[in-house]
Amino acid sequence: MLFIPLSFVVALLLLIFLAQGILSGGTLQKSRLFQILIILYAVLSVLIGVRWGYGILTFLPLQSILAASWASLAWLSFRSFVHQGGQISFLKDWYHLLPTLLVVALVQVWPDPIDIVLIVIYLFYGLILLKLALSGPDRLNAVRLSEAPRTHLALWVTSLILIAFAGVDIFISYDFRFMDGQLSGMVVSFANVPALFVLGVAASVVGQTVSDPNGDIEDPKSSRGIEPEDQDVLIKIEKLLDEKAIYQDYNLSLNRLARKSGITSRRISGAINRLKGQNVSQFINEYRVAESCRRLADTNDTITNVMLESGFQTKSNFNREFKRVTGLSPKDWRQEYPNVRYKL
Numbered sequence: 136m137l138f139i140p141l142s143f144v145v146a147l148l149l150l151i152f153l154a155q156g157i158l159s160g161g162t163l164q165k166s167r168l169f170q171i172l173i174i175l176y177a178v179l180s181v182l183i184g185v186r187w188g189y190g191i192l193t194f195l196p197l198q199s200i201l202a203a204s205w206a207s208l209a210w211l212s213f214r215s216f217v218h219q220g221g222q223i224s225f226l227k228d229w230y231h232l233l234p235t236l237l238v239v240a241l242v243q244v245w246p247d248p249i250d251i252v253l254i255v256i257y258l259f260y261g262l263i264l265l266k267l268a269l270s271g272p273d274r275l276n277a278v279r280l281s282e283a284p285r286t287h288l289a290l291w292v293t294s295l296i297l298i299a300f301a302g303v304d305i306f307i308s309y310d311f312r313f314m315d316g317q318l319s320g321m322v323v324s325f326a327n328v329p330a331l332f333v334l335g336v337a338a339s340v341v342g343q344t345v346s347d348p349n350g351d352i353e354d355p356k357s358s359r360g361i362e363p364e365d366q367d368v369l370i371k372i373e374k375l376l377d378e379k380a381i382y383q384d385y386n387l388s389l390n391r392l393a394r395k396s397g398i399t400s401r402r403i404s405g406a407i408n409r410l411k412g413q414n415v416s417q418f419i420n421e422y423r424v425a426e427s428c429r430r431l432a433d434t435n436d437t438i439t440n441v442m443l444e445s446g447f448q449t450k451s452n453f454n455r456e457f458k459r460v461t462g463l464s465p466k467d468w469r470q471e472y473p474n475v476r477y478k479l
Contacts, residue, residue, distance in 0.1 A: 140188030142323075146180035149173055168212040168223070175205045187323045196242040199249050202300075203238040206260040207231040209293050213264060216275040216286060250308050254301045261297030268294050273404035273415050276389040280416045281448055283389075361409050368398055368406035382422040383446040389415050417456075423447055424460040431469045438465045 153173045182198040185191045211223055211231060234256045241249050267274060272287035307319045375396050376382055384391075392415070393400040407418045426445040430436055436444070442465075447453040457465050 138188065140184030142180045142184030142188065146177040146184070149177040149180065153177075166212065166215070168208065168215060172205065172208050172212050175201060175208065179205060183323065187320050196246075199242065199253060200235060200238050202253055203234045203256050206256050206297055207234055209297065210260045210264060213267060213275075213286075213290050213293070216278045217267070250304055254304045254308075257297045257301035257304065261294050261301065264290060264294035264297065271414060273389060273400075273408070276393070276400045279386050279388045280392075280419050281385055281387075281446075281452060283414075283416050362405070364402070365406040365410050368402050369410050371398065372396055372403060372407070376419075376422050380426070382419050383426065383444065385443075385446050385448045387419065387446070392419075417459075419446075420456040421460055424457050427453075427457060427465060428461070428468065428472075431465060432472070432474055438469075441465065 150173075153170060156173075157170070179198065179201050182194050182201070185194055186198065211228060215223070234252075238249060238252060238256075241252065268287065268290045272283040275283050275286055275290075278286045303322060306322055307316075310316055310319045310322070372392070379395070381387060381392070381395060389400045389404060393403060396403065404415050407413060407415055411418055413421075423446040427441050427447075430441040430444060431438075434441070439450070442450065442453040445453075447456070454464055457463070457468070461468055463471065
């Protein structure tokens with residue numbers, strides 16, 4: 136009977152995830168870095184399957200080199216969403232090549248410490264990604280607001296995967312040192328089970344936005360109180376949204392909102408967070424929902440056209456946010472309140 140390592144299944148799911156993401160448009164379609172990141176992870180999964188499924192060690196040096204490259208590329212990929220101009224530049228990012236070059240050198244002259252070096256690399260990039268994830272979806276200024284929650288979820292997943300890689304490598308090193316590697320194959324196999332779960336979650340959000348109305352919100356009454364200029368910032372943003380209706384632009388990002396308002400993205404997100412108890416995506420979506428209610432009451436447009444004209448891009452996100460704000464689906468709202476507009 137043909138034996139297929141679970142890592143091969145992970146690689147296949149990654150490629151399916153990549154294809155779905157490209158076809159659905161959005162962040163994954165436009166980001167070459169993320170496409171390379173997913174392909175690299177798929178190749179790594181195949182090499183892991185070859186190593187632990189069939190006991191072939193030929194590709195072990197390549198696996199180590201790609202693993203180091205994947206960690207640094209993961210950071211560069213997500214950093215590109217923090218601000219405009221965050222793309223890779225050799226002049227300012229050359230030092231992220233050092234982990235890969237170090238592993239290449241060790242492969243040639245001194246392979247023994249490679250495992251320890253990889254653990255350090257995983258932990259370093261995993262922790263700085265985790266720090267970025269903890270700052271919330273509004274930190275991803277260059278991502279359009281409709282996709283910020285999904286990108287933020289991917290950031291969480293990637294940071295935890297890197298930290299998990301470090302944990303697995305630590306156990307494998309211990310196992311080979313003290314137990315002749317008796318448990319390593321089993322541990323690698325079990326490690327793929329949560330990977331499959333994570334991929335299932337990721338696949339379920341392809342083409343849609345994950346919006347958690349309670350997540351990533353700083354309590355306005357927390358230790359960092361309301362700042363004096365918060366009210367002025369909010370008034371200016373609300374005036375811009377009311378007069379220019381820029382929320383109808385589904386490509387609207389926090390950076391773009393900052394440029395149009397002349398206020399820094401950090402001040403915008405901070406003011407909305409502290410005064411409204413929301414992230415920027417939720418705040419903008421309330422304007423989009425209000426516009427949807429107006430169109431549902433004043434026009435005979437289809438719900439799909441209402442969705443698109445209001446600034447939403449996907450039905451799943453539209454229905455989710457509409458129900459979060461009004462408590463009803465768009466169809467039920469039109470039937471129950473045919474002449475009522477939602478007021479912010």
